[in-house]
Amino acid sequence: MMLVQQILFIALLVYAITRFSRQVRKIRRNVLLGQDEQITGSRWKRWKNVLLLAFGQKKMFRNWIPAILHLFVYLGFIIINLEILEIILDGILGTHRLLLPLLQDIYPVFISAFEVLAVLVILACSIFLIRRNILHVRRFEHPEMTRWPRQDANNILIFEIILMLLFLTMNASDQALQLKHYGHYHAAGDFLITRPIAEGWKQFSPALLVAFERGAWWLHIAGVLFFLNYLPYSKHFHILLAFPNTYYAPLEPKSQMPLMESLLPEVRSMMGLAVENEPQQVSPPAHFGAKDVFDLSWRHLLAAYSCTECGRCTAACPANQTGKRLSPRKIMMDTRDRLEEVGRNIDANGQFVDDGKSLLDYISEEELRACTTCQACVEECPVSISPLGIILELRRYLVMEASRSPQEWNAMFTSIENNGAPWAFPPDERAQWAAEL
Amino acid sequence: MHIPTMAEWQAKGEMPELLYWVGCAASFDARAQRTARALATIFSRAGIRFGILGNEESCTGDPARRAGHEFLFQMMALKNIQTLNQYGIHTIVTSCPHCFNTLKNEYPALGGHYQVWHHTQYLYRLIREKRIQLKPVSQAALQSVTYHDSCYLGRGNGIYDAPRDILQALQLKVVEMAHHRSRGLCCGAGGAQMWKEEEKGNIRVNIARTQEALATGSSTIAAACPFCHTMLFDGLKHAGKEDEVQVKDIAELVAEHLA
Ligand code: SF4
Ligand code: SF4
Numbered sequence: 266m267m268l269v270q271q272i273l274f275i276a277l278l279v280y281a282i283t284r285f286s287r288q289v290r291k292i293r294r295n296v297l298l299g300q301d302e303q304i305t306g307s308r309w310k311r312w313k314n315v316l317l318l319a320f321g322q323k324k325m326f327r328n329w330i331p332a333i334l335h336l337f338v339y340l341g342f343i344i345i346n347l348e349i350l351e352i353i354l355d356g357i358l359g360t361h362r363l364l365l366p367l368l369q370d371i372y373p374v375f376i377s378a379f380e381v382l383a384v385l386v387i388l389a390c391s392i393f394l395i396r397r398n399i400l401h402v403r404r405f406e407h408p409e410m411t412r413w414p415r416q417d418a419n420n421i422l423i424f425e426i427i428l429m430l431l432f433l434t435m436n437a438s439d440q441a442l443q444l445k446h447y448g449h450y451h452a453a454g455d456f457l458i459t460r461p462i463a464e465g466w467k468q469f470s471p472a473l474l475v476a477f478e479r480g481a482w483w484l485h486i487a488g489v490l491f492f493l494n495y496l497p498y499s500k501h502f503h504i505l506l507a508f509p510n511t512y513y514a515p516l517e518p519k520s521q522m523p524l525m526e527s528l529l530p531e532v533r534s535m536m537g538l539a540v541e542n543e544p545q546q547v548s549p550p551a552h553f554g555a556k557d558v559f560d561l562s563w564r565h566l567l568a569a570y571s572c573t574e575c576g577r578c579t580a581a582c583p584a585n586q587t588g589k590r591l592s593p594r595k596i597m598m599d600t601r602d603r604l605e606e607v608g609r610n611i612d613a614n615g616q617f618v619d620d621g622k623s624l625l626d627y628i629s630e631e632e633l634r635a636c637t638t639c640q641a642c643v644e645e646c647p648v649s650i651s652p653l654g655i656i657l658e659l660r661r662y663l664v665m666e667a668s669r670s671p672q673e674w675n676a677m678f679t680s681i682e683n684n685g686a687p688w689a690f691p692p693d694e695r696a697q698w699a700a701e702l
Numbered sequence: 703m704h705i706p707t708m709a710e711w712q713a714k715g716e717m718p719e720l721l722y723w724v725g726c727a728a729s730f731d732a733r734a735q736r737t738a739r740a741l742a743t744i745f746s747r748a749g750i751r752f753g754i755l756g757n758e759e760s761c762t763g764d765p766a767r768r769a770g771h772e773f774l775f776q777m778m779a780l781k782n783i784q785t786l787n788q789y790g791i792h793t794i795v796t797s798c799p800h801c802f803n804t805l806k807n808e809y810p811a812l813g814g815h816y817q818v819w820h821h822t823q824y825l826y827r828l829i830r831e832k833r834i835q836l837k838p839v840s841q842a843a844l845q846s847v848t849y850h851d852s853c854y855l856g857r858g859n860g861i862y863d864a865p866r867d868i869l870q871a872l873q874l875k876v877v878e879m880a881h882h883r884s885r886g887l888c889c890g891a892g893g894a895q896m897w898k899e900e901e902k903g904n905i906r907v908n909i910a911r912t913q914e915a916l917a918t919g920s921s922t923i924a925a926a927c928p929f930c931h932t933m934l935f936d937g938l939k940h941a942g943k944e945d946e947v948q949v950k951d952i953a954e955l956v957a958e959h960l961a
């Protein structure tokens with residue numbers, strides 16, 4: 266009987282991990298569809314960002330209430346995973362609470378800590394559900410929060426609650442069996458949360474308790490493996506990608522735009538300047554700026570998969586706050602959606618077959634034009650995403666390649682070219698302000 | 703007072719302490735010109751030898767770049783860098799946060815390496831080093847003022863303190879708006895918005911921001927960017943408050959407080 270369970274468990278584990286890694290490889294492939302971009306700057310600073318922002322959740326604490334609740338879920342997730350290690354080993358080896366003899370007296374201390382966290386996770390997730398579905402916190406209410414993103418967020422919260430309840434049920438029935446000195450359920454010491462529950466459950470028959478314990482054990486681990494495979498389809502993938510994304514996020518000032526080196530030789534030769542370091546022959550870009558996901562840096566694509574859809578960017582966006590159609594969160598969600606579409610296209614055809622669409626079918630010119638480049642979105646993002654970076658790349662395409670810019674901007678460009686100022690004043694009037702001194 | 707251009711300094715065979723990069727707004731916009739004049743006054747009071755580029759200064763290319771016209775930006779940048787390097791410029795002070803960001807952060811990649819100061823940083827240094835004397839505290843002092851963070855100074859370059867420190871040195875009471883420092887609300891001009899109609903929405907960004915400023919009850923809104931300045935002034939006019947409340951650049955406030 267035990268052996269059958271072991272084989273079943275190993276099969277499930279192998280299946281879940283294989284399937285998950287296939288999904289991750291696909292996401293990696295999609296991210297690498299982006300333009301190559303060299304990562305420069307101090308590694309130390311990057312690791313510091315990972316520590317502070319991803320591990321330390323620093324940006325979250327700009328907003329205390331959600332930060333603390335999120336911290337419970339986050340710590341719960343990381344720490345309870347230690348317990349999953351034991352569960353997996355038990356599953357493979359057919360043992361029960363493998364680490365008990367090793368840890369002895371400390372064992373119940375560990376489990377008690379996990380249980381306290383489990384309760385905090387349930388509490389936090391419940392409050393999150395209330396915030397989203399009853400209080401309707403504004404940040405979660407924008408037009409881009411259509412059915413799936415809302416559903417996704419609720420799915421995750423409900424799922425976490427169920428997993429924690431299963432974990433507690435497993436422990437409570439186990440403790441009750443221990444109290445009865447039943448079978449291999451050796452006394453493991455008192456677990457803080459489930460011991461009192463076990464007192465009440467003692468009245469149940471051992472058979473029922475074993476069914477509870479085994480049932481909860483299986484459902485819990487199967488649920489965890491299911492959750493693992495749900496991640497790649499969900500905004501919840503951020504729990505993994507937040508780390509690389511904060512590592513690779515630009516270290517430059519938020520207001521600094523990256524130079525389009527590919528243009529430089531042409532501009533220099535047009536101005537009669539010597540073209541420096543010729544040998545490196547940069548091939549001309551497919552597009553000036555970005556029309557589709559292929560034209561964006563892989564860093565932007567990684568960011569799209571890292572987005573938590575939390576809407577902190579949108580809540581701070583001056584354009585969005587004043588009723589413009591621009592929402593930086595939507596920029597990230599659109600980028601991911603388009604990239605997924607491209608990925609499915611590749612899955613179906615072996616390679617990308619032109620579908621006549623581009624990222625600009627998802628993001629309108631009106632949205633792109635509303636941005637004031639104020640960097641509030643970049644400042645607020647807890648996982649170091651820059652929606653602004655994508656907006657500016659798309660603007661480059663609109664202006665330089667598609668020649669789609671508002672009339673007033675064209676006038677501004679002409680003025681700069683002819684007068685060296687964005688207004689039609691001649692250079693010789695430049696110093697007139699000083700005449701009145 | 704005559705402000706010598708770099709060409710004039712060069713003709714004399716001398717090198718000034720710094721170049722004042724005026725920027726297009728302070729060159730041509732009537733309100734922003736006051737900032738330029740205030741700065742020139744402060745510099746000369748402090749005995750600083752400075753020059754301007756006059757008709758050799760051009761747009762840094764910032765609005766073109768933010769609108770998406772990288773090509774035009776690179777042209778302007780290369781042209782300006784040529785001019786700056788030809789004069790051997792090493793220190794630049796500018797009264798425009800957009801010029802500041804471009805000169806400081808974006809020109810190095812194109813071969814322009816300078817020590818760039820925004821005027822609030824530089825003025826604070828002059829005050830700290832007692833190179834300018836301020837009027838002693840008067841009864842009129844302790845007026846309250848609110849400071850509007852420019853995105854390109856604050857979030858862009860982390861300059862939050864210098865402007866506030868100056869206001870404090872002027873014995874003004876700084877009352878913060880609902881959104882300030884890294885949470886500061888944009889005035890609505892950045893990203894080349896200054897040169898086009900706002901997209902459709904419920905309210906203009908500058909009107910929203912001016913409402914926040916008015917809510918502080920301050921009679922002065924201090925700005926550190928010519929574009930914010932214009933946007934906030936328009937916001938005041940919209941609210942019909944331009945007679946009760948004034949928008950002033952930090953440089954103007956410092957000039958008024960010179961002993
Ligand atoms: S940079 Fe653009 S998208 Fe980001 S918050 Fe500012 S206006 Fe909104
Ligand atoms: S970009 Fe950042 S702030 Fe905006 S929704 Fe995504 S994770 Fe949140």
